[in-house]
Amino acid sequence: GRDKTQLIAYADRFGGSLAELSQLLRDDLDGVFDGVHILPFFTPFDGADAGFDPADHTQVDERLGSWRDVKELSRTHHVMADMIVNHVSHTNPAFRDVVENGEDSEYADMFLTFSAVFPDGASEEELATIYRPRPGMPFTHYRWGDKTRLVWTTFTPQQIDINVATGAGRQYLENVLDALASGGVTQVRLDAVGYAVKTPGTSSFMTPQTYEFIDSLAERARERGMSVLVEIHSHYENQVEVAKRVDQVYDFALPPLLLHAIHSDDIAPLTKWLELRPLNAVTVLDTHDGIGIVDIGGDGAKPGLVTDEQLSALVESIHDASDGASRKATGWAASNVDIYQVNCTFVDACGSSKAYALARAVQVFTPGVAQVYYAGLLGAHCDLELLERTGVGRDINRPYFTAEQVRARLRDELVADQVELLRLRRTHPAFDGSCTITADPEAASLAIEWRQGEDVCTLTANFAEKSYAISHS
Amino acid sequence: GRDKTQLIAYADRFGGSLAELSQLLRDDLDGVFDGVHILPFFTPFDGADAGFDPADHTQVDERLGSWRDVKELSRTHHVMADMIVNHVSHTNPAFRDVVENGEDSEYADMFLTFSAVFPDGASEEELATIYRPRPGMPFTHYRWGDKTRLVWTTFTPQQIDINVATGAGRQYLENVLDALASGGVTQVRLDAVGYAVKTPGTSSFMTPQTYEFIDSLAERARERGMSVLVEIHSHYENQVEVAKRVDQVYDFALPPLLLHAIHSDDIAPLTKWLELRPLNAVTVLDTHDGIGIVDIGGDGAKPGLVTDEQLSALVESIHDASDGASRKATGWAASNVDIYQVNCTFVDACGSSKAYALARAVQVFTPGVAQVYYAGLLGAHCDLELLERTGVGRDINRPYFTAEQVRARLRDELVADQVELLRLRRTHPAFDGSCTITADPEAASLAIEWRQGEDVCTLTANFAEKSYAISHS
Numbered sequence: 049g050r051d052k053t054q055l056i057a058y059a060d061r062f063g064g065s066l067a068e069l070s071q072l073l074r075d076d077l078d079g080v081f082d083g084v085h086i087l088p089f090f091t092p093f094d095g096a097d098a099g100f101d102p103a104d105h106t107q108v109d110e111r112l113g114s115w116r117d118v119k120e121l122s123r124t125h126h127v128m129a130d131m132i133v134n135h136v137s138h139t140n141p142a143f144r145d146v147v148e149n150g151e152d153s154e155y156a157d158m159f160l161t162f163s164a165v166f167p168d169g170a171s172e173e174e175l176a177t178i179y180r181p182r183p184g185m186p187f188t189h190y191r192w193g194d195k196t197r198l199v200w201t202t203f204t205p206q207q208i209d210i211n212v213a214t215g216a217g218r219q220y221l222e223n224v225l226d227a228l229a230s231g232g233v234t235q236v237r238l239d240a241v242g243y244a245v246k247t248p249g250t251s252s253f254m255t256p257q258t259y260e261f262i263d264s265l266a267e268r269a270r271e272r273g274m275s276v277l278v279e280i281h282s283h284y285e286n287q288v289e290v291a292k293r294v295d296q297v298y299d300f301a302l303p304p305l306l307l308h309a310i311h312s313d314d315i316a317p318l319t320k321w322l323e324l325r326p327l328n329a330v331t332v333l334d335t336h337d338g339i340g341i342v343d344i345g346g347d348g349a350k351p352g353l354v355t356d357e358q359l360s361a362l363v364e365s366i367h368d369a370s371d372g373a374s375r376k377a378t379g380w381a382a383s384n385v386d387i388y389q390v391n392c393t394f395v396d397a398c399g400s401s402k403a404y405a406l407a408r409a410v411q412v413f414t415p416g417v418a419q420v421y422y423a424g425l426l427g428a429h430c431d432l433e434l435l436e437r438t439g440v441g442r443d444i445n446r447p448y449f450t451a452e453q454v455r456a457r458l459r460d461e462l463v464a465d466q467v468e469l470l471r472l473r474r475t476h477p478a479f480d481g482s483c484t485i486t487a488d489p490e491a492a493s494l495a496i497e498w499r500q501g502e503d504v505c506t507l508t509a510n511f512a513e514k515s516y517a518i519s520h521s
Numbered sequence: 522g523r524d525k526t527q528l529i530a531y532a533d534r535f536g537g538s539l540a541e542l543s544q545l546l547r548d549d550l551d552g553v554f555d556g557v558h559i560l561p562f563f564t565p566f567d568g569a570d571a572g573f574d575p576a577d578h579t580q581v582d583e584r585l586g587s588w589r590d591v592k593e594l595s596r597t598h599h600v601m602a603d604m605i606v607n608h609v610s611h612t613n614p615a616f617r618d619v620v621e622n623g624e625d626s627e628y629a630d631m632f633l634t635f636s637a638v639f640p641d642g643a644s645e646e647e648l649a650t651i652y653r654p655r656p657g658m659p660f661t662h663y664r665w666g667d668k669t670r671l672v673w674t675t676f677t678p679q680q681i682d683i684n685v686a687t688g689a690g691r692q693y694l695e696n697v698l699d700a701l702a703s704g705g706v707t708q709v710r711l712d713a714v715g716y717a718v719k720t721p722g723t724s725s726f727m728t729p730q731t732y733e734f735i736d737s738l739a740e741r742a743r744e745r746g747m748s749v750l751v752e753i754h755s756h757y758e759n760q761v762e763v764a765k766r767v768d769q770v771y772d773f774a775l776p777p778l779l780l781h782a783i784h785s786d787d788i789a790p791l792t793k794w795l796e797l798r799p800l801n802a803v804t805v806l807d808t809h810d811g812i813g814i815v816d817i818g819g820d821g822a823k824p825g826l827v828t829d830e831q832l833s834a835l836v837e838s839i840h841d842a843s844d845g846a847s848r849k850a851t852g853w854a855a856s857n858v859d860i861y862q863v864n865c866t867f868v869d870a871c872g873s874s875k876a877y878a879l880a881r882a883v884q885v886f887t888p889g890v891a892q893v894y895y896a897g898l899l900g901a902h903c904d905l906e907l908l909e910r911t912g913v914g915r916d917i918n919r920p921y922f923t924a925e926q927v928r929a930r931l932r933d934e935l936v937a938d939q940v941e942l943l944r945l946r947r948t949h950p951a952f953d954g955s956c957t958i959t960a961d962p963e964a965a966s967l968a969i970e971w972r973q974g975e976d977v978c979t980l981t982a983n984f985a986e987k988s989y990a991i992s993h994s
Contacts, residue, residue, distance in 0.1 A: 162645035172635035
């Protein structure tokens with residue numbers, strides 16, 4: 049069946065290698081996680097975007113291990129891996145060949161140019177309509193044989209978009225799927241897939257053409273025995289729509305709604321979301337990215353789960369709760385890929401260990417796969433030293449832990465409580481039954497009850513007092 | 522007649538205000554400078570680009586003084602001021618009105634949009650052909666009433682390009698010229714004018730249409746009793762062409778050629794340039810910008826004054842001579858507006874006070890107006906503290922001096938020697954005559970002789986020994 053609990057971690061930052069990550073999961077965390085999302089371990093794992101800009105997506109970075117290590121881990125844990133659909137690094141050998149040889153390169157069709165999308169040119173309106181994750185235009189000048197061309201670069205000038213509409217682009221994606229499947233990966237996370245298909249005259253973000261592309265990609269993954277998880281940050285109604293069409297989606301609305309409830313004692317937006325959220329979701333608090341704020345905001349005329357004022361107040365509350373640490377790492381302050389996220393550890397965003405423990409308990413009881421990021425699991429605070437060293441905003445929540453350091457942290461009370469909670473979620477039979485959620489807005493409290501026959505497991509969560517209690521049969 | 526010597530300085534960094542700058546010029550530097558280029562003193566003088574992004578180009582920033590101070594200074598010194606032709610700050614009130622009211626704003630035509638240049642859209646080739654001073658596309662998304670539009674931003678997203686083809690754009694430029702003329706300014710430096718005119722299908726940089734625009738702008742300046750100095754960084758042959766059509770140009774090739782001669786003992790490129798350079802030039806060593814390297818390099822198929830290898834070696838020599846200081850401030854290392862310039866004080870770029878004094882002597886003897894930047898005049902070294910504080914590469918060569926600190930520096934030997942040299946250039950009658958330059962490539966030495974009747978003044982400069990001698994009647 050589906051996983052109940054998953055870890056999400058970088059091999060180099062949680063243990064140090066694939067082998068050490070595996071050992072921690074099997075020995076120290078035995079029985080805690082069904083699966084693990086290993087963040088990009090391809091070649092290189094430490095490029096300009098922490099592995100999300102592979103030069104060779106089909107090879108494991110040998111500094112971390114080999115496909116054999118991934119395959120070995122997959123004997124005891126379901127392995128999820130990223131499929132970076134939208135782009136490759138500018139150091140990708142096929143792209144270097146195009147830079148050198150231009151149209152004469154056999155890979156010329158693999159990469160997306162301006163005129164591949166707009167063969168007759170583009171108007172201001174067509175260009176202004178394109179949805180982008182960051183300011184500026186999504187094009188970069190690159191040498192292309194003896195010409196200079198405008199190459200589509202949705203994220204950074206160093207991340208070169210794949211032309212998924214050509215045979216060469218599709219073949220590239222097939223090769224990546226083959227590599228993942230033969231390495232023992234059973235779940236594929238489609239990274240930034242919302243941007244992959246460009247259709248002139250549209251926003252080129254989550255258009256009907258994008259849905260078709262995701263369908264076909266999911267089909268090709270399924271042929272290889274892998275399911276698909278789609279990563280999209282968007283208005284909550286879009287998330288509900290997307291969930292109907294794919295295997296699994298992230299519930300990115302839950303974490304900011306929990307923070308809103310913690311900082312304002314107002315559970316109304318959270319309660320509303322718990323009623324209408326899709327159930328085929330992976331729940332999270334923290335991830336390797338920032339805390340997605342846009343996910344609960346409005347979109348033009350469509351209101352969000354909270355008002356603009358509540359959203360602004362939430363961002364300020366996080367900055368206050370973290371003693372200003374998150375301010376240093378967010379928005380224009382650091383070289384951020386995405387200005388719509390707040391960079392902060394979740395413990396610090398909550399303002400106290402007690403409030404954090406409450407948020408984690410509600411997440412773990414919420415229907416879906418409970419995914420836990422290694423930094424939150426280990427109760428990490430904002431890493432200002434790492435932020436200072438690299439200047440990368442997200443590094444504030446991407447700390448490094450050796451295997452020894454992980455083992456030391458596991459003895460911490462906050463960490464041990466989470467481990468116990470995850471074991472309960474994995475093993476108690478009530479969680480195979482049905483879930484009932486009741487809210488008391490006046491008291492800012494929630495009850496989440498799981499029941500299967502005689503077996504019952506109940507969480508009562510009080511946001512006013514930042515406390516929770518669990519009772520089970 | 523034309524000025525023989527000019528100072529170039531910021532009022533806030535050389536003295537602290539317009540009044541203190543004036544006092545230094547009249548008292549401590551009496552008889553040294555005919556004119557002064559006061560770097561932008563408009564409102565505000567300390568925006569995102571050190572005054573080159575005015576919100577109100579017609580007003581003196583009141584923290585520096587008033588138009589009365591400028592007018593008063595103009596009684597004893599010719600005053601040159603910048604006319605920022607290409608853009609205004611995004612905080613400009615007229616632009617804020619357009620952001621608020623869109624097409625309903627009376628200023629909507631004053632600013633340049635994508636579709637003002639490309640009403641039927643643009644092809645990849647048309648967009649890739651546009652010449653830019655920095656990477657990326659020269660467009661930024663801005664709200665425009667109830668729409669989002671692509672606004673032309675040649676330099677940074679915060680510098681909004683003026684549409685010089687419309688009545689509103691032309692009226693803006695007229696207003697600026699009026700303000701400068703009534704403030705006592707007699708020479709107008711056209712900043713970044715090479716980018717001001719956009720013509721579809723061309724590079725939009727120094728096209729025939731740009732020349733026409735400069736002609737008409739110079740005509741309007743002349744009507745108000747002001748002459749025009751054109752700032753263009755470009756291939757040396759372009760500089761020769763531009764010089765034929767305007768009052769005055771900068772000689773930006775001289776400084777890197779002097780550095781090449783100092784670091785390689787090779788005077789051949791310098792000698793070649795001295796033979797073909799235009800005589801209606803303003804000579805410089807250092808300026809408020811970086812050291813322009815592109816000015817002596819090749820342009821596509823057209824070879825430069827030095828080879829690519831010599832150019833690379835020169836950049837490395839500067840980095841070595843400055844003990845790596847310039848490397849920290851140049852290219853991708855700091856938030857630079859222009860990656861084709863090396864940021865370094867000229868003293869440090871030369872590697873020694875002796876070599877610097879040689880370079881300054883050759884500049885002052887070279888035909889043209891000898892313009893001296895305050896940092897070089899005061900023998901300043903790279904300001905790593907200021908660079909660290911602001912993160913702006915050019916600040917390494919934009920130090921702050923109070924009037925007291927300026928006076929203290931004037932007692933320094935290197936500074937006093939330059940002052941004496943400038944007095945000689947201003948007062949010796951030989952410099953009103955003709956100039957003969959002879960080179961001895963074997964010995965890496967040059968002789969520059971000025972003669973008028975009986976009056977003779979000769980510089981012999983030896984680049985192998987980094988020494989010079991002056992003899993005069």
